[in-house]
Amino acid sequence: MNLLLEIGCEEIPGWMLPGALEYLEKSVGDLARNRQLGDVAFQMDATPRRLVLRAEGLLEQEPDSSERVWGPAKSAPPAAVAGFAKKQGVTFEELEVLSDGKVDKYSFVRHTSGANTLDILAEELPQIILKTPFPKTMFWPGKGGARFIRPIRWIVALFGSDVVSFEIAGVWAGNESSGHRKLGAARFPVTYESFEARLRENFVILSADERRARIQAVPTKYKCDNELLETLVYLTEWPTPITGSFDTEFLALPGEVLTTVMRYHQKYFSVENPEGGLAPQFVAVTNTDGDPAGLIRLGNERVLRARFNDARFFWDTDQKRRLEDRVKDLANVTFQAKLGTYLEKTERVTDLAFTLLVHARANGAPVSEQDLKDAKVRYAFGEDKSEFHAVRAARLCKADLTTELVKEFTELQGVVGGLYCAFQGEPEEVSTAVYDHYKPVSMEDSIPRTEAGRVVSIADKLDTLRGCFRVGLIPSGSKDPFALRRAAQGIVKIAVDGQMRLPLRKLLGDDAALGEFFLERVKYYFREVLGYKYDEVNAVIASGWDDLVSVAERLEAIREVRPTGDFEPVAAGFKRIKNILKQAGGSSSGHVDKGLIEEGPEAGLYEATTAAAERMPSLTWREKVQTLASMRPYIDRFFDGVMVNVTDAAVRRNRLALLATMLAEFSTIADFSEIVTSGEK
């Protein structure tokens, strides 16, 4: 048998529809499985006004079941047995005596006939529907009433040709659907078989694929934007794209501004000219069957003209004050209530950018207080400030928050600052850094294009992280209102992809919670984004993660060498060594006394370790890991032929020292005892 369920609703936000469908399919699927209603195949569809579930292969009835009910023991008094029979609604004669495996007991088999699927559905569907997990629900008709994303206005629930009888907030399920708000009939009867065709007659295209295809069928070559496309697919029931145009004079405005107005404010696709620039055209997707009189096109063109005029007005107004002069206005813009203003943030970020820049230039070498002071003197008194573009960019990067254009188009913060910098004659390095400083906005996004941009981006994110953790705004579970995970992730991505050697732990400050939080993001990045194995990540990070470029290099080296046969056995050997040293407590410290080394495997390991130690400083990470793997025969022979825990305390101490020395020699790469070897899996 077939089930058709259509929940007719006032306009549901499109981005919530796929999740709701997934939930409904799973819930009805679980119901069918739990009640043994057969092997069911689902077809799920949605438009803004309806969630539709179609299921095939449901049984008409739940299967009959039988179960043995156990009563008192055979030895029980007759009154107890009679009581049992009475309670269960059977006669004494129907009882039989059987062993339950231990004791003989009175019992009987109860046969239950399966409920009708129609009744099961009538009972279960309302609860399933009302439990749909929407991100933000409303109650109606008043408090304590039903909760859903928007009020439910009709329900179609047909099992075969029977209506599944239930009610939600006064709406009874029936066999009548509803068409497109303007082009279709308000109510019309449907059957399982006729459903999709009846909707089509009433200007509703049920299939998202088909709606998508209709939108894509426009002859104008517009810029593909999948996110916008999906928004429009789920904002329309009968999508029809139209092409409009705007005055070429607006092309004088930056393309970013035009595209943002079209994309985010009007949900229009922008159109490319043959050279790849913007053409003075747009594609709007209407929820109707055409625009024969051109009224819709005219209306949309007029709205866009007003929007572009606004943008131009804002641009012109904004030029009356340079970004540089706007920095002090940031005293009137809150960053976060507990963290003060954007002016204070700007000062912190500028300071951090300075420190980061000096470290980035040192490329991993230590930076002393004096180095920082010298740089500050150069910055303050030097003629040529070109080495400090990042600091200048940091100073200006938030000033666009006071501009009219950003107040209107908040998604353009940073970009507008960059455009204004360029327009107001700042060096290109500065304007590019400001333009890019929110990047990367996702793990798929690219990092800022220049060193200055990377420095400003990291400084900004680092400051947000430090500040939020300091005042206790720490993400928990799915709650991360300040997008701190993304900020931390962004820093990691910039450091790794941008090859920036920074003393990150020091820069994060001594907040243990922040350190832990950040480390989680570091691990996540290497595991989930770059695809390293979790044990490799743990091993490498155990040897330090201050410098993420080094972490990346060490991971790469291990990934390359690991498949060779010697690596994992050495790792297993290291684990054994670590255990031995642990059991020995602190007695393994100190130098190895060459005089106490015994000829044979012990001397072999000693010499191999000494040779390795001499070569190590000049080796690449890969060569270091290869050197480690080459230790395998010496380690194997040592464990085969040498006792560590001998009675001679001096010899024992010396052997422990030898093992500790070797371990220390390679511990700059990774803690190899963290590697999960094949024997452990």
Added chain:
Amino acid sequence: MSERKPTFQEIVLRLKQYWGERGCVVQEPYDVEVGAGTSCPETFLRALGPKPYRTAYVQPSRRPADGRYGDNPNRLYKHMQLQVILKPTPADVIEQYMGSLEAIGIDLRQHDLKLEEDNWENPSLGAWGVGWQVMLDGMEITQFTYFQQVGGIDLDLVPAEITYGLERLTAFLQGVDSVYDIEWNTGVKYRDVRYNDELQYSVYNFEVAHVPTLWKLFEIHEAEAMRLLALYGESTEKHRFPLLPTYDHVLKCGNLFNTLDARGAISVTERVAVIGRIRKIAVMVAESWVEQQAAVDAGASGAGSEVGEQAA
């Protein structure tokens, strides 16, 4: 229907007529300055409690920060909202709303109407709801909200609030690019009626308003609201206590806050705190109002007014 495009005032009259025929009390604008029709007692207080109510009214809404000296074709210091409240919400509310657009001459078969998610919140009134912005051929013409909380109180009956932006709607219907070119009445432009308002209030709000005086006024109105609320708490005659005048002082605070804000006189640290102060008195009025009206209704229902008063 005539080919002539409807004037601003015709649109207002037709919408009032339309909603009046659908059971709304057609009210006149509230006579205390507000930032939106929602703040008026006809919405803020009527939304509370279990009594059904329907009303429609035009509310001139003042947003000092949006003033542009009459220069910007789309931004106004003061714009006109047509506010409709339907409590409880009828099941065909959207169809009724679409009917109102047809009533002012919009043939929806020839246009593109979309309801796009847009939730609403007013922190200084402790109010929020979910809903849509209604887009007609790409222009937002209406805000549609199902209230959930007002004055921090979950609503017994969820009202639908339909707020038409009258200037935009008229500009759309008349096909003009600037609100100032709207025909208010035949031969009279919006500019002729409103330009001086826009210019002079922009000058006042951005340049001339005396900040210490505005603060003093704010504190006077706040103190008076607090004084009244304290009196209400002690009152033995709650059923006749002047909560409506108390609420006027809350509204005064709201407008003064907006003016101070436009003037750039509210620092960031103050801002949240000041909103909190307004919210506090708004919520207290809302709670007192619910209590008072419940007592009055209990009294009116014949159980004896004494009982009702004691319960309060």
